Amino acid sequence: MTVTTEETLILVKPDGVVRGLTGEILRRIEARGYRLVNIRLVQANRSLLAQHYAEHEGKPFYEPLIEFMQSGPVVAIRVAGNRVIEGCRALAGATDPTAAAPGTIRGDLARDWGLKVQQNLVHGSDSPESAARELALWFG
Ligand code: DAT
Ligand code: MG
Numbered sequence: 001m002t003v004t005t006e007e008t009l010i011l012v013k014p015d016g017v018v019r020g021l022t023g024e025i026l027r028r029i030e031a032r033g034y035r036l037v038n039i040r041l042v043q044a045n046r047s048l049l050a051q052h053y054a055e056h057e058g059k060p061f062y063e064p065l066i067e068f069m070q071s072g073p074v075v076a077i078r079v080a081g082n083r084v085i086e087g088c089r090a091l092a093g094a095t096d097p098t099a100a101a102p103g104t105i106r107g108d109l110a111r112d113w114g115l116k117v118q119q120n121l122v123h124g125s126d127s128p129e130s131a132a133r134e135l136a137l138w139f140g
Pocket of ligand 2: 124126
């Protein structure tokens with residue numbers, strides 16, 4: 001029997017770390033059955049974040065996003081499991097925390113603070129290509 005194992009990058013953003021929600025977010029990932037492969041607490045610099053969020057350069061929320069992501073440490077998590085990319089996106093919920101479904105990380109634990117960038121607790125890679133690129137950035 002061949003089981004293809006996929007990996008994804010999850011970040012607990014600075015709002016999640018400062019609010020003490022890292023454990024709760026890890027708990028939800030583990031409770032769903034995914035496997036934690038590696039974890040790092042990182043104070044990200046502008047260069048790393050510019051590469052990570054390259055697709056958003058030029059958008060109105062780009063500069064606020066880069067500033068916010070440097071406002072404190074983030075927890076970078078390498079997570080493995082069959083269909084983990086899709087599964088973790090579902091766990092995270094919609095980008096806009098007000099619209100995110102109850103039961104999701106964002107829908108249960110985040111809100112709109114009226115700022116220029118949504119503080120929505122987590123990042124999750126959105127495709128196998130993004131996951132490979134982002135895992136190389138955060139875990140080398
Ligand atoms: P996601 O994190 O759900 O993949 P994204 O990649 O489109 O969302 O955007 C990256 C982050 O930027 C997102 O988590 C929160 C912020 N953001 C996205 N769209 C926004 C918007 N219209 N207004 C404010 N912040 C936004
Ligand atoms: Mg994204």
